[in-house]
Amino acid sequence: MLDLVLAVGHHLTIFALFGVLTAELVMLKPAMDAAAVRRLAAVDLWYGILAAIILAFGFGRAMFAAKGWAYYQHNSLFWSKIGVFVVVGLISVPPTFTYLRWNRAGAASPADREVAGIRRLIWLELFLFALLPIFAAAMARGYGEIS
Numbered sequence: 634m635l636d637l638v639l640a641v642g643h644h645l646t647i648f649a650l651f652g653v654l655t656a657e658l659v660m661l662k663p664a665m666d667a668a669a670v671r672r673l674a675a676v677d678l679w680y681g682i683l684a685a686i687i688l689a690f691g692f693g694r695a696m697f698a699a700k701g702w703a704y705y706q707h708n709s710l711f712w713s714k715i716g717v718f719v720v721v722g723l724i725s726v727p728p729t730f731t732y733l734r735w736n737r738a739g740a741a742s743p744a745d746r747e748v749a750g751i752r753r754l755i756w757l758e759l760f761l762f763a764l765l766p767i768f769a770a771a772m773a774r775g776y777g778e779i780s
């Protein structure tokens with residue numbers, strides 16, 4: 634039962650995080666007003682919350698679910714998955730600080746060039762994020778085992 638609960642929680646929070654990134658991409662437009670920037674910063678807050686929950690579910694699964702830690706600790710795809718997840722998290726730092734700066738600036742619309750730069754970072758995050766289910770499916774089936 635614990636295995637099932639952790640798996641469901643893992644999948645739902647992953648979908649939610651993907652939704653947050655997609656929402657940011659849709660909301661990032663030229664000539665955003667102060668209310669739009671505030672909404673963007675509020676959505677972005679969920680990135681951090683969900684990433685922390687995903688880590689808890691992920692490591693919960695690795696340690697306490699059906700296969701046990703011994704299965705994952707020698708799996709290169711497991712560590713690659715964590716590495717890519719951390720890289721995505723690091724790429725998400727500049728957008729977060731930029732939203733906060735825009736928010737502080739109040740009424741002034743962010744420059745189009747800056748909006749385009751942040752959109753590129755979000756696209757990169759989405760691309761890297763898409764690698765994670767591929768690594769996950771392979772590791773769950775025994776690929777990546779370091780003998």
Ligand code: HEM
Nearest residue numbers: 647687688691692694695714715718762765766769770773
């Ligand atoms: C970095 C924190 C994470 C850890 C520690 C972690 C750990 C795990 C573990 C232990 C499993 C069980 C695999 C098995 O059944 O043997 C799993 C499954 C899975 N994870 Fe993660 N995960 C993390 C983040 C993510 C993220 C961000 C994604 C998605 C983009 C993801 C996608 C998946 C998928 C799709 C499965 C199911 C694989 C399958 O059964 O075919 N994980 N994860």
